[in-house]
Amino acid sequence: QVQLVESGGGLVQAGGSLRLSCAASRRTFSPVVRGWFRQAPGKEREVVAAISGSGGTTYYADSVKGRFTISRDNAKNTVYLQMNSLKPEDTAVYYCAARFDNLGSYYRENMYPYWGQGTQVTVSS
Numbered sequence: 001q002v003q004l005v006e007s008g009g010g011l012v013q014a015g016g017s018l019r020l021s022c023a024a025s026r027r028t029f030s031p032v033v034r035g036w037f038r039q040a041p042g043k044e045r046e047v048v049a050a051i052s053g054s055g056g057t058t059y060y061a062d063s064v065k066g067r068f069t070i071s072r073d074n075a076k077n078t079v080y081l082q083m084n085s086l087k088p089e090d091t092a093v094y095y096c097a098a099r100f101d102n103l104g105s106y107y108r109e110n111m112y113p114y115w116g117q118g119t120q121v122t123v124s125s
Helices: none
Strands: 004-007 010-013 018-025 033-039 046-053 058-060 068-073 078-083 092-100 119-125
Touching: 004 092, 018 033, 018 092, 033 068, 033 078, 046 068, 046 092, 046 119, 058 068, 078 092
Parallel strands: 010 119
Antiparallel strands: 004 018, 018 078, 033 046, 033 092, 046 058, 068 078, 092 119
16 A cells, blocks of 8 residues: 655745655555646646656656656655646646556556545646
């Protein structure tokens, strides 16, 4: 079993930055692929970014490319999402997710069995 705990959400003005963190509790046999998803009010959850175990492969949704950066520190079992140039449409609950396989399809929500509780990000205009 893996527990994921997000932190770093909050309220920021448009154009500002936030960094989200997601710590995984399990230190032996750490999750391989880590992802960030978000869900805005009235919308379905969507992928934001994902990263492979080594960090050598990343995936970004088109809407965040060039603004968000996903990274990981395997020694700390933690993944980060640096969010720059935030827009009001980035407002959502952000969830981190994890999986033990590396079968690609990083954007597919149903391939992640482990999820955090979510952290709210609100961007004011």
